[in-house]
Amino acid sequence: MNDALTFLTQGGPVIWAIAALSVITLALSLWKIWQFLQIGVWSGGTVTDSAIACWQAGDAETGLSRIRGRKSVRARLAATAMAARLDPALTPDTARDETTRVARSLLSEARGGFRALELIATIAPLLGLLGTVLGMIAAFQALQTAGSRADPSALAGGIWEALLTTAAGMVVAIPASMMLTWFESVVDRLQADMEDAATRIFTRGPE
Template identity: 65%
Template sequence: MLACTRLWAKRSGVQSICLCGRERRPGSARRQHGRRAMDDASLWGFLDRGGPALWVIAGLSVLTLALILWKIWRLMLTGAWAGAATARAVALWQDGARDAAIALLRARRGLRARLALTAMRAVQNPQWTEAQAREETTRLAKGLLHEARSGLRALELIATIAPLVGLLGTVLGMIGAFQALQDSGSSADPAVLAGGIWEALLTTAAGMAVAIPASMALSWFESVADTVQADMEDAATQIFIAGPIRTERA
């Protein structure tokens, strides 16, 4: 496409001169540069710049999200935030309405409800002493607490190793950048070195970005599990205090 460049004369009668030539659009270079920037900023370009360590961190991020969603779903199924029914059943048990308390908990699948129901049945079992009833309740409580804390070790592991993987990727990237600087000799370009350094630092930032939410989720889940444990211990204590006291059999 031809474009005309007009030269305006101030003191001549010639109003303009049209120089025809191939048009060079200044916006095309900017668009090409922007397109390259978009390609570099894409997800695959970002992962490719970080190298293998960044791919590992990306996998850890997906695993972290899956673990958090799965843990929330499991805690909801086990009634981690629903302890009102167990509290009502314990109150009925203390008031002497033993059958009503057991009936209230029989259809419940929450951690607190299952432990309270086991404790009530253990107290009412005429063949067991108080020590045996407490031992059975303790055995079930350990299993329920293990269920409440399932998956937390994996989150703890991710929160620990994600920054280390990022640091390893940064160290390897820095080694490569300085090797390239050494190979270039006296004609080294500082911009190339700076580009290699910031690309190497991507893995450290990505590792921290994965470790921080994993640590936050781990602390939250641990606090929920601690609350459930405290509620279970309190309910079992109240049930045994209100239950019949049996002496050891000879």
């Protein structure tokens, strides 16, 4: 604990800002994983495929009953598509539009928080660089003030402390970028599955 406080003190205000970003990154990452579990990003594929198989075989009621009320994003999209196709008040084009609207809403929900992680991955290294530049300026100002009596070891110590912020910024930015890339790949796969399910429902099944 003392080492951590010393590290924060040596880095100055910038290191505190980077530390705050690290806490936000961890909180966002845990929240996204929890959210993905809540909306069934990694589940629902099997039951949705089973429902679509029933739909394509002509048993619309059984297919829709298997996925109606489920929390999985895939199941919710498939249920919307089936219900839209069965609604006599909707034309085929209107049913597609309704399905697309719901799909966009579900994907927007799944992508929540991505911009914040992207921002952290971008500004953390810049904050680290800012802290290093400010530290270097202070170190060379001290060197100028000391004149001929300057202690090289003191200058080296000031530069070392300044470089801490650059390292800290990278330590925060790299995990943030990795988590963002992973989350985006999960949502991209989800989007592909949703598009596939909707296409199968609209191209074959009860009229």
